Amino acid sequence: MELLRIENLTHMFGGLKAISDLHIAVNRKTIYGVIGANGAGKTTLFNLITGIYKPTAGRIVLDRTSLVGKPSYEISRLGVARTFQNLRLFNDLNVIENIHVGQICHRGLRKSKAKEMSDKIEDLLNLFGLEMRANEKAGNLPYGMQRKLEIARALATEPKLLLLDEPAAGMNPKEVLGLVSLIQEVKKQFSDITIVLIEHQMKLVEGLCDYVTVMNFGQAIANGTVQEVQSNPKVIKAYLGEAEVS
Numbered sequence: 001m002e003l004l005r006i007e008n009l010t011h012m013f014g015g016l017k018a019i020s021d022l023h024i025a026v027n028r029k030t031i032y033g034v035i036g037a038n039g040a041g042k043t044t045l046f047n048l049i050t051g052i053y054k055p056t057a058g059r060i061v062l063d064r065t066s067l068v069g070k071p072s073y074e075i076s077r078l079g080v081a082r083t084f085q086n087l088r089l090f091n092d093l094n095v096i097e098n099i100h101v102g103q104i105c106h107r108g109l110r111k112s113k114a115k116e117m118s119d120k121i122e123d124l125l126n127l128f129g130l131e132m133r134a135n136e137k138a139g140n141l142p143y144g145m146q147r148k149l150e151i152a153r154a155l156a157t158e159p160k161l162l163l164l165d166e167p168a169a170g171m172n173p174k175e176v177l178g179l180v181s182l183i184q185e186v187k188k189q190f191s192d193i194t195i196v197l198i199e200h201q202m203k204l205v206e207g208l209c210d211y212v213t214v215m216n217f218g219q220a221i222a223n224g225t226v227q228e229v230q231s232n233p234k235v236i237k238a239y240l241g242e243a244e245v246s
């Protein structure tokens with residue numbers, strides 16, 4: 001049932017405890033939300049899962065394999081893909097090339113698979129509504145499309161676990177609703193995928209997440225469904241604000 005298990009995770013930046021004794025268990029094929037105020041430790045958590053940082057203490061286990069100490073490329077090959085809060089596309093490559101980089105990371109350059117790979121790129125272009133922009137440089141796309149392209153590139157690595165860091169950042173309410181439908185469609189088409197997302201926009205969290213962890217100063221202060229955590233007094237005090245839940 002469980003895909004990702006995080007136990008006793010702690011991470012220090014010098015004297016600052018960015019993550020403090022964190023426990024999270026993410027079941028397969030679910031969408032799991034990580035929410036919390038600025039500086040709560042959410043992006044640090046993604047950086048620890050993806051091997052950008054090595055934790056000060058604790059365990060991160062994907063499918064019974066420990067990720068701690070493994071380099072990022074190996075963690076990617078084990079099935080973890082991510083997007084970034086601040087977009088990190090290859091701006092001078094076009095849309096197809098950006099997606100192709102994701103495929104190469106996963107499978108390498110294989111001539112025998114060229115047709116299969118280009119079919120998959122086409123499927124991703126259609127799913128993300130990028131087919132008309134396929135040959136455009138990523139850096140020239142409108143912001144919302146750049147965000148979608150990052151998700152498409154991550155999916156091209158055929159991940160078991162997709163980590164989305166504030167996928168709705170900078171989007172207007174209509175775009176957020178579009179993104180909710182899109183992520184639901186991703187979930188339908190990639191039926192084995194498990195998604196963990198960091199988000200500030202409660203509309204997106206409410207619309208998508210089966211389960212959430214609320215973080216505050218590096219600690220998990222509540223776990224549960226969105227409804228459960230919204231009525232948790234610690235969460236109300238630390239993050240949501242009383243007005244939002246009344």
Ligand SMILES: Nc1ncnc2c1ncn2[C@@H]1O[C@H](COP(=O)(O)OP(=O)(O)OP(=O)(O)O)[C@@H](O)[C@H]1O
Nearest residue numbers: 013016018036037038039040041042043044045085
């Ligand atoms: N590379 C770093 N060096 C030193 N301190 C860092 C570093 N990265 C993050 N921090 C600090 O660690 C804490 C957690 O930061 P983090 O970026 O994980 O929070 P966050 O929950 O993702 O916040 P936001 O919602 O603003 O992205 C913050 O106090 C931040 O200033």
